[in-house]
Amino acid sequence: MNEAIHTADAADAARLIALGLRPKQLPARDLIYADLVRRYQQDPVFADLVEAVAAGLGLAVLAVTTRSGAVLAAMSDSLFEVKIDEYARRVNLRDRNVEKVLHGLIHLAVAALCFPRPDDLADDTYVGRVSVDQVDQVVREACRMLEEAAAAAEENPDPLHDAPTLEQVWRVYARRPSAAATKDGRLAADTTRGMITKALRFLTDQGFLHTAGDEGGGTFRTTPRYQVQVRELAAEQAFDELLALGVVAGGSPTGSLLRTATEDRDV
Amino acid sequence: MDSEGWASGRLAGSPGGDEALARRLKALACTAPLHDLDARKNRLDWADASVYQMAEIGLQAIDQVTIAMDFDHGASHDQVVTRLLPFIAAQAPDRSQNEHERVARWVLECLINVGSLDRGFRAVYGVFGADGGYLRRTFDFKLLVELVSPDGEVYLRTSDEAINVLVGALDTDVESAQIAAEVKLENLIKRGRLSDAQVAAEQARYRTVQYAEALRRKLEATRRDVRAVDWLNEVPDLIAEALAHIAARYKAENAILANITQARDEAEEPDRKRRAAHLVELVRDCIRRHTQLQARLQTAGQTFRTEQDRQQFAGTPQRATVDLFGQLLVPLLRLPAGQATVPTAVFFRAAAGTTQPTAVRLTSLVDMLLTPPRARDPLGEPVPEPELAPLPDPDRFSAQLWDHADELLELTDVPRRLSGLLAQARSIDSDLPHLVALRALHAVSPEIGVAVRQGDHALLVAVDDGTTLADPQFGGADLLVGVATLNNAPTASPAEPKPHPAEATPV
Numbered sequence: 202m203n204e205a206i207h208t209a210d211a212a213d214a215a216r217l218i219a220l221g222l223r224p225k226q227l228p229a230r231d232l233i234y235a236d237l238v239r240r241y242q243q244d245p246v247f248a249d250l251v252e253a254v255a256a257g258l259g260l261a262v263l264a265v266t267t268r269s270g271a272v273l274a275a276m277s278d279s280l281f282e283v284k285i286d287e288y289a290r291r292v293n294l295r296d297r298n299v300e301k302v303l304h305g306l307i308h309l310a311v312a313a314l315c316f317p318r319p320d321d322l323a324d325d326t327y328v329g330r331v332s333v334d335q336v337d338q339v340v341r342e343a344c345r346m347l348e349e350a351a352a353a354a355e356e357n358p359d360p361l362h363d364a365p366t367l368e369q370v371w372r373v374y375a376r377r378p379s380a381a382a383t384k385d386g387r388l389a390a391d392t393t394r395g396m397i398t399k400a401l402r403f404l405t406d407q408g409f410l411h412t413a414g415d416e417g418g419g420t421f422r423t424t425p426r427y428q429v430q431v432r433e434l435a436a437e438q439a440f441d442e443l444l445a446l447g448v449v450a451g452g453s454p455t456g457s458l459l460r461t462a463t464e465d466r467d468v
Numbered sequence: 469m470d471s472e473g474w475a476s477g478r479l480a481g482s483p484g485g486d487e488a489l490a491r492r493l494k495a496l497a498c499t500a501p502l503h504d505l506d507a508r509k510n511r512l513d514w515a516d517a518s519v520y521q522m523a524e525i526g527l528q529a530i531d532q533v534t535i536a537m538d539f540d541h542g543a544s545h546d547q548v549v550t551r552l553l554p555f556i557a558a559q560a561p562d563r564s565q566n567e568h569e570r571v572a573r574w575v576l577e578c579l580i581n582v583g584s585l586d587r588g589f590r591a592v593y594g595v596f597g598a599d600g601g602y603l604r605r606t607f608d609f610k611l612l613v614e615l616v617s618p619d620g621e622v623y624l625r626t627s628d629e630a631i632n633v634l635v636g637a638l639d640t641d642v643e644s645a646q647i648a649a650e651v652k653l654e655n656l657i658k659r660g661r662l663s664d665a666q667v668a669a670e671q672a673r674y675r676t677v678q679y680a681e682a683l684r685r686k687l688e689a690t691r692r693d694v695r696a697v698d699w700l701n702e703v704p705d706l707i708a709e710a711l712a713h714i715a716a717r718y719k720a721e722n723a724i725l726a727n728i729t730q731a732r733d734e735a736e737e738p739d740r741k742r743r744a745a746h747l748v749e750l751v752r753d754c755i756r757r758h759t760q761l762q763a764r765l766q767t768a769g770q771t772f773r774t775e776q777d778r779q780q781f782a783g784t785p786q787r788a789t790v791d792l793f794g795q796l797l798v799p800l801l802r803l804p805a806g807q808a809t810v811p812t813a814v815f816f817r818a819a820a821g822t823t824q825p826t827a828v829r830l831t832s833l834v835d836m837l838l839t840p841p842r843a844r845d846p847l848g849e850p851v852p853e854p855e856l857a858p859l860p861d862p863d864r865f866s867a868q869l870w871d872h873a874d875e876l877l878e879l880t881d882v883p884r885r886l887s888g889l890l891a892q893a894r895s896i897d898s899d900l901p902h903l904v905a906l907r908a909l910h911a912v913s914p915e916i917g918v919a920v921r922q923g924d925h926a927l928l929v930a931v932d933d934g935t936t937l938a939d940p941q942f943g944g945a946d947l948l949v950g951v952a953t954l955n956n957a958p959t960a961s962p963a964e965p966k967p968h969p970a971e972a973t974p975v
Binding site: 222223224260273274275277280281282283284285288298299301302304305306308309310312313316317318319320322323334340343344347357359360361362363365366367368369370371372373374376377378379380381382391394403404407408409417418426427430431432434435436437438439440442443446448 | 580587614790791797800801808809815825
C-alpha cells in the first residue's frame, strides 16, 4: 500500500460502517453517506480500510452501493449478531428447538417468496412483494406436496414416539395451526401466521422490507439491502450447510417454482 | 402369508395386517376426544355438567361446522355456538342460557384443543418395523381446524378425520360413492321411504362437501402456485371432470327435487310432510353448493392467465444464484427437525441483518435511574368531546326577503291571484318573486294533517282554477292563494268552534 492512511480516513471508514448499521439510513437521503459510498467505490485503499475495520468489529461488508447503502452482515459470535434464541424467545423450553426451526424456516420462506426465481435474486432492480397469506399458503402447499409424495412412496409418515426430532420439518409445519381465535381478537403468536407476521415486521424494522398495504394479512416490498443480504450471504451459507448434511438439490436457471416454457406455450 | 407362520409373519411386519391394525387404531383415536368430553365434564367447576351429553354435543358441533363449510368459508365460533344452543337447551331446559353458551364454547374449545400448542390431538400407536421390532409412532390429528378468511376473520372447518368420525367409511372414491348414494336416494324416494331417503340425502350432502373440499384445495394450489401445477393436462382435465360432475348432479338433483316436492305436497301425515320438506331443503342446499363450485371453476382459467402474464416476463439469469424455493426451502422441509436446526439458524443469522448493541454510559444510566417516574394516567389524555353542530343551510333568500314574503302572504279572507302577488313582489325586490312563487307552489295541496298536529291556526293554501299565469318570469297556472283557518283543537277546546273546518279551502 503506497498511500499512507490517515486518522481521518479511519474515522471515515468507521463512519461508513456506523451508517451501515443503521438500516433505515440511505445514501440518497444523506449527503455525507453518499460521499462515503462514492469514496468506497472509487478508492480501493479506502475500501480495504473499511473492510478491515468491519472485520475487526466482527462484520462483513456485503455490498456498498448508492441504492442499498453499506450492507453489513454479522459474523458468528459477533457483537452485532441477531441471535435466534433471542428472536424465538418462548416460555416452553421443551419445544425450543422446534420453535427455532420454524422461525428460521419462515425467514427462509419469506426470502423464497420475495425472490421466487433465481433471476429475481440476481436482478438488482427487482423489487419483490410478499404477504403473510402468501408465505403461509406456499409453505403449506409445499408441505402438502411432500405429504402426497410420502403417501405415494407408501412411507409411514407418523414420527416415532420416542424420537420426536426425527420428525420431518414439513410435518411440524403442517401440524401447526395457521391461525387461532384468541380472546382479544389478536393474532395468536404461536400460529404460523403469527410467526410470519413477526418475521415480516422484524425484517421491516431491519430495513429489509417496506410495508405496502394491509391486503393478504399485510403486504411488504423488498429493499435492495434485503436482496443483497439474501443473495450474498444467507442463501450461500444455508446452501453450504445443506451440502454438509449431504442434501444436494439440483437447480435450474428458471427455478423450481417455474414450469418449463414449452409446456406453457400451448395453454 | 402362509398359514403356518401367521404369528411370526405378523411380527415381521406383514404389511396387510399391520396397516389394517394401524388404521383401526387411528380411527379409534379419532373418537377419543369425544369420549374425553364426557369423562372430563364432571371436573368443570362452573357448572354441574353431568346432565349434558357432551359427546353428543361434540358430534353436533362437528356436524354444524361441516354443514356450514362451503367453498371458501366455514363457520365462525359464534355461529357454531348459536347453532348448538337449541340442542344444548333441549338437554337441560331448566338451566340458564348463559350456562348453555358456556357449555357450547367449552365443547368447541375441547374439539379444537385450545390448550395445546398445535391445537390438535396426538395418539401413540405401535407398529412392527421391517426388522420385526416394535415401534411406537405418534399419530397427530385435528377435528376442527381454525383458518383465516381473506378479511381476517378466524373461522372453523372440519378436518378429514372429523368427517370420517362423523360419517364413517367416507374414505372412499368420492365420485363413485356419490353416484351410489344418488341412485339409492332416487330408489328410496320412489318407494316412498322417506326416513331412509333422508339418511341417504344427508350422506350425499357430506360427500358433496367432501368433493368441494377436494376441489377447493386443488384450485387454491393452482391460484397461489401457478407454475407448480400442470395446466396442460391435469388441471383442465380436473375442471372438465368437475363440470361434468356438476352437470350430472344438477340433472339428478333437480329430478329428485321434483319427486320429493311432489311427495311433500301430497303427503297427509304431518310427520311425513315435515320429513319431505326437510329433504327438499337438503337437496336445495346441495344444488346451491354445486352452483358455487361451478362459479369457482369458471374463474380458475382466468386466474391462471393473469398469473402467467405476471410471471412470464423474466429475462435470462444474469448470475448464478441459489434457487431459494427448490434448493433450500423444499430440502429443508424434508429434513428431520433435529437436523434442520443448524441450516435454519444459519440462514436466520445471515438474513436477519445486524443488531445495535446497547452501550451503557454511566452518567446517562445514573441520570436515567434517578429520574422520578413520570406519573402517567393509564387512560391517557381525556379526549375532548367534539361539539358537532350541523352546518347552517346556505340561505338562498335573505331574512329580509323572507320578511317581505311573509308580509305579502299575510292575506285576509279574500284570496289573491299569484300574478298580482308576483307583480307586487317585483316592485319591492327583484329576487322576491322567486320566493313568493316558490311559497305559492308549496302551498298547493299542503299537508293539512301535519299543520293540525303542529297546532297551526292558519295555513297558506293555493288552488289552481284553470287560469293561465301571464308573467314575464314565470309560467303555469295563475294560482289562487289564500289563507285557511284551521280548527285544530277539537279536543283541547271543543267549546270554541272555528268558522272553518280543517279541510277548509280558500273562499
